[in-house]
Amino acid sequence: MSDEIEWWDYDDAKEMAEAVAGDVQFIIESAIDARGAAVVALSGGKTPIPIYDKLARAKLDWKRVTIVPVDERIVPLGDPLSNVTMIGKAFIPKGARVIPIVSQSTADHKAAGRAADAIMQDLHWPLDLCLLGVGADGHTASIFPGPDYDEALNGPRERRALGVMPDPLPVEAPVPRVTLSRQGIVTARALMIAVTGAEKRRVIEQAIAQGPSSPYPIGRVLADAELPVDIHWAP
């Protein structure tokens, strides 16, 4: 477990969005300075939308920025549930390269996972940043309990992404997913979480206290993180 997990508390989601967007901007600038390019994985869901709105207004050399979703619901592009569609709306107009990791709806989530892994393998690793969200049930990315859970947590080191069939399917988006694996997440040069609400905070605090035996996916991921992790929180 990273011995540095730091909480950053804000008065509201707007203040959090400004701070997180500033941190992400700095990470992207540093990568562009060092390497001429940045590769970041951004979470889906609703919480980060204000962060992305703010970040998209940053003065950055966006053409040098590649963005992938941390995880994706297996739905067609443009679907209201599609994470990359939400991310693309913010950053494609800026000139960033936003890469879908699911190209079509398919019943074969494992094949979708292999295709996503192949796309991820082509990126520059380690990722410069992985920005995670957390569900009130303790999931992060699309690492959920179910038949693919062990593979998501303990699959081969070089496997970056895989297909998962959550069991039960999450109510907010009841579809199979592809997700970065735990290895894909924890190898990022910077690992950040952005969440709102007392319930998620309680779950994350419990998960950290439980350590590697946590029943929560976020606990299992944090237990494997070696670099400092910043958790940004607003009520």
Ligand SMILES: O=C(O)[C@H](O)[C@@H](O)[C@H](O)[C@H](O)COP(=O)(O)O
């Ligand atoms: O595709 C997804 O579902 C996500 O990437 C997921 O891990 C998300 O971050 C959490 O479910 C929190 O979602 P909210 O921000 O909408 O609560």
